[in-house]
Amino acid sequence: MSPHGYMPRNPAASYRRRSQSLMRLAAVAAIILLILLYSFTRGRSSSSSSAVSIFSLGLLGASPHHDFQLETVRYYDLSNVQGTARGWEREERILMCVPLRDAEIHLPMFFSHLRNLTYPHRLLDVAFLVSDSKDDTSGFVTRAMEEIQNDPDERMHFGEVSIIEKDFGQTVNQDFVSRHGFAAQAGRRKLMARARNWLLSAALRPYHSWVYWRDVDVETAPFTILEDLMRHNKDIIVPNVWRPLPDWLGGEQPYDLNSWQESETALALAETLDEDAVIVEGYAEYATYRPHLAYLRDPSGDPDVEMELDGVGGVSILAKAKVFRYGVHFPAFSFERHAETEGFGKMARRMNLSVVGLPHYTIWHLYEPSVDDIKHMEQMKREQLAQEQAEKERAEKARKLKENFGDTTSQWERDKANLQNIAAQAKQDAAAAAGAAERDAQGVEKVMADSGGKKEAKT
């Protein structure tokens, strides 16, 4: 490194030269140190201001002399993204998956929920799958997300935002009855499963610790739902899903019947069914006698109480990303006689993963009246009108009756008065004293006073 071309000739000169060369060495060392320090701090500042640190491979030496450079190599250790109970403190990233189809009318509500989530937005990557939509779902989502990403408030900004479009050629209508009719269930659930798998496989990244599935038609949910569910540190966890109802239907009702525990009856039933058959919950055709998460709700119960599940519903699922990495997915075929989210729960249990529901932690699904409900409502309206009509008629009748009764009374009084008059006249006739005209006038006066007094008393 340094030139070796000097030899001490005398102690003084040697000392001087040595100190001189030491100075030079120190100068060179200082320059090197400064350069190193400069590059080091630069590297640090760039990595701390961004997520680049995740991708460190020793190849990250960004050069300021070019517009930008390409990074083609990414390195990730999956043991760093296992998911823990307090992910927000450990910068754990969540992939939020939202399957959509003709959902434009629900989107404003959904985005207000999204903005309100308390989990740090920069740790949330949001992926939408828009399939077979006739309305402007994808346009709306794009505009709404761009608005959020350009929000002046930095805390609003999410991580990666993907809007994925894929049409599967679904033929089932999206209204409540077509969606929930028994005959359509198996085919519909398999299509839904495909859509979910396409969404997940396109959006899951090696840096995700958690995956959160959320339907757009959730009306009310706590803003802290991600933290609340995460704290349980389970492989798969779901809240209880209910829906509000009009008062004439009881005020509220369990909505999601796909979260259940397996029963002997259902297992025996499964044995008897064809390989491709799909058991769906909540239909009289398959009486499974399973304990449902929804029915176990106690409004004043401890929201942290857990219940082991075998099948789960898809309205709001928080799962560790490793669940999906190990291959658990939403079967688009009959897996142990189940498909989609119920099959997902089943498959997870098959791989010895924990599947848990919270019976007393409730989120509320939007109430969309079914055609039956609408019919029922019309019927009720008709009945109500008919009842009102009948009520009115009854009142009318009563009034008339009363009027009639009132008339007879006065008539009777009048008759009575007349009779009394006649009686009095008879007496008077019998007495037969003074002038006839004077006496007549007196009698009429008395009758009038009598009947008037009676009328007053009656009213």
Place this chain on the structure above:
Amino acid sequence: MARPLGAVRLRKANSVTLTVGVALVLFILFFLMSSSTPDFSPARKAAAALHPLSPPTSPFRKSAAGTKLKPPPVTRYNLNNVTTTSRPLENRENILILTPMARFNQAYWDNLLRLSYPHELITLGFILPRTKEGNLATRELQTRIAKTQTQSPERDRFKSIIILREDLDPSLYPLATQDEHERHKLANQKARRSAMAKARNSLLFSTLGPSTSWVLWLDADVVETPPTLIQDLAQHDKPIITPNCFQRYYNSKTKTMDERPYDFNNWIDSDTARELASKMGPEEVLFEGYAEMATLRTLMAYLAKEDGEEGRDLHEEVPLDGVGGAALMVKADVHRDGAMFPAFPFYHLIETEGFARMAKRLGWEAVGLPNYKVYHYNE
């Protein structure tokens, strides 16, 4: 930078010290520059993702030092436009080559570099266990990757490369620690294949992304394939297709190099196997190639015709019920539909064999090419 001190001292310094100092500074600057990747063509740069939070099948723009990273853009992907056809080259379809790796094999890497499919359309994905051997293999792999991606001409550089380390407990994962004989013992098969299935799924579902058309599974011990492997397999336009995996060895009888069948997981089902499976408990697995379990399945390994044999057609197809993972080309749609490598007994099958079964349940059929050979490393 330290100018006052430096200037005062350097004025007195002799020319040798000055030269050495300047040379050192230049050397350091050069070293700093050369450690970053060289430039790519504008076309490749334009196609890159704008943000590090992006599909790993795409390279991304490195942010300039000191600048604050903007929030990631809203990105739309239309999967209706991702084609998977028999002419991948003309349609510029993206290929994802996935390799679970326990040991680094130079011959494997060299063979990969020889693939004639445009490298700018190929993404490589690796998953390595967190064992001592895995660390070693990772280092070797990273060295080769750095060389290819930074020093080779642009046409040799791959679109992007993803290296994953497994999250599995290494003690439960006998793959890396066992020799060939121990690895193939029947008793170890279920745990080994189950761990392997998890590794494959982890690799697949972390890297697939929204633009991949085909997934090519290539084992780290496959050391010889035709350079046109991707085009040749895609040409058949099958959802799942696999060539025949052989092994070269020194035949001590004939005193010449010879080849023998290697992968026995490519098979056509038999009544015997179905009968065996029907009598099994739900957790039992039916493995191929063990005397303890004579399945009498038709193995593709034995269907290969000799060179020069009459009627030998390189592109002859046979339908398969079970497949191996040595070299396996899958349309990305099959995986997207949910076909994965079961880590649990699925119809008494596991890993790649279970994959073929699950794909079939989803309506996707597998075929094999008995006469189209790839070669496995001989330990």
